[in-house]
Amino acid sequence: MNRSFHKSQTLRFYDCSAVEVKSKFGAEFRRFSLDRQKPGKFEDFYKLVVHTHHISNTEVTIGYADVHGDLLPINNDDNFCKAVSSANPLLRVFIQKRGAPSDGARGWAG
Secondary structure, three states, X not given: OOHHHHHHHHHHOOOOOEEEEEEEEOOEEEEEEEEOOOOOOHHHHHHHHHHHOOOOOOOEEEEEEOOOXXXXXXXXXXXXXXHHHHOOOEEXXXXXXOOXXXXXXXXXXX
C-alpha cells in the first residue's frame, strides 16, 4: 500500500467538528473531546474538567496554551469559545488550585 493512499484513508474518517482536549492537573493528564460548533458554556466545561480529574471539591483556575504558546485564562463563556475555536487540532488545558503559584506552560510534556 502506498503511503499517500494510507493518509487519505485516515483523513476520510477525521471528524473536523470535534476538538480534542488534553488537560493537565499536577502530573495527571486527561483527554476528552468537545463539539467545535456547540462547545457549550464555560460553567459546564468547568464542571466537566473538575469531574474528569476527580477534584470536584477543589477550587481551580483553568487556562489554555494559545497558538503562540502563551497561557491564557478560561474563566467565562467568551474565553472558553475563543479557546475552543483556536484549538488546532488539540486544546491544551492547564488546571491549578486557586492561589497556587503559576508555572505557566512549563511542565507540559505531551
